[in-house]
Amino acid sequence: MTRNKIIFIIVLLLLSSFFIVTTCYRNGGQARKALPAGMHGVMVDEVVQTSNYTYLKVDENNSKIWIAVVRCEAKPGDSLYYTMAFEMKNFVSKELSRTFPSVFFVQDPSSKLPAAKVPEKLTPKKAEAVRKTEIHVGQPQGGISIGDLYKDPGSCSGKQVIIRGTVVKLNTQIMGKNWIHIQDGTEFGGKFDLTITTKDSIAVNKTATFKGTITLNKDFGYGYLYDVLMEDASTSDIK
Numbered sequence: 001m002t003r004n005k006i007i008f009i010i011v012l013l014l015l016s017s018f019f020i021v022t023t024c025y026r027n028g029g030q031a032r033k034a035l036p037a038g039m040h041g042v043m044v045d046e047v048v049q050t051s052n053y054t055y056l057k058v059d060e061n062n063s064k065i066w067i068a069v070v071r072c073e074a075k076p077g078d079s080l081y082y083t084m085a086f087e088m089k090n091f092v093s094k095e096l097s098r099t100f101p102s103v104f105f106v107q108d109p110s111s112k113l114p115a116a117k118v119p120e121k122l123t124p125k126k127a128e129a130v131r132k133t134e135i136h137v138g139q140p141q142g143g144i145s146i147g148d149l150y151k152d153p154g155s156c157s158g159k160q161v162i163i164r165g166t167v168v169k170l171n172t173q174i175m176g177k178n179w180i181h182i183q184d185g186t187e188f189g190g191k192f193d194l195t196i197t198t199k200d201s202i203a204v205n206k207t208a209t210f211k212g213t214i215t216l217n218k219d220f221g222y223g224y225l226y227d228v229l230m231e232d233a234s235t236s237d238i239k
Helices: 004-026 028-035 124-128 148-153
Strands: 042-049 054-060 065-069 079-083 087-094 099-104 159-175 177-183 196-197 207-219 225-236
Touching: 042 065, 065 079, 148 159, 196 207
Parallel strands: 065 099, 196 225
Antiparallel strands: 042 054, 042 079, 054 065, 087 099, 159 177, 159 207, 177 196, 207 225
């Protein structure tokens, strides 16, 4: 084999290697290999903006899925990384007048590859990072306190209860509901915060009476496990 033929073959091999590496990078192949355990890496294909959320059609391992993040600027070709998300099937966006067969609500999106982080089963307190607040709310007529609920949650499982408390944290329109954290100044076993889902509107720092059904050990997946959850609550006597 002549020297020129050898040089020609080497050039071809180098060009082929460059093409393969470039293709892997563009479709996320290289990024996937470098991802730590529990980390998702996706590339944005389509962006749909709403007033509160940004819906993204993304490619993950050559599969197309929809994810939703708190409204942000994004464009096709962007890379996104996350570890925490929960799936909602047949999710209806009233603002878009559209039903998504499946959409993952991402809690920790990042445009840069974060440090390794494996999702774990979280209590509501850890999942939402809610701090204890100096609040003193009287027990409503016919109701119980948060401390009483945590003292004997089994007796309330599947039943409607009434609790009065002050809103300390609010996440709106997740899975078609508002997610509220309330405290009333009582606690048991270090638990002082109650998560409530409701379609009613109420602002942070407002005090209200909530009536809803108590569910125990509600697991939404991806680390969102609630030991005690009040679902589909109605609100009254808001101050």
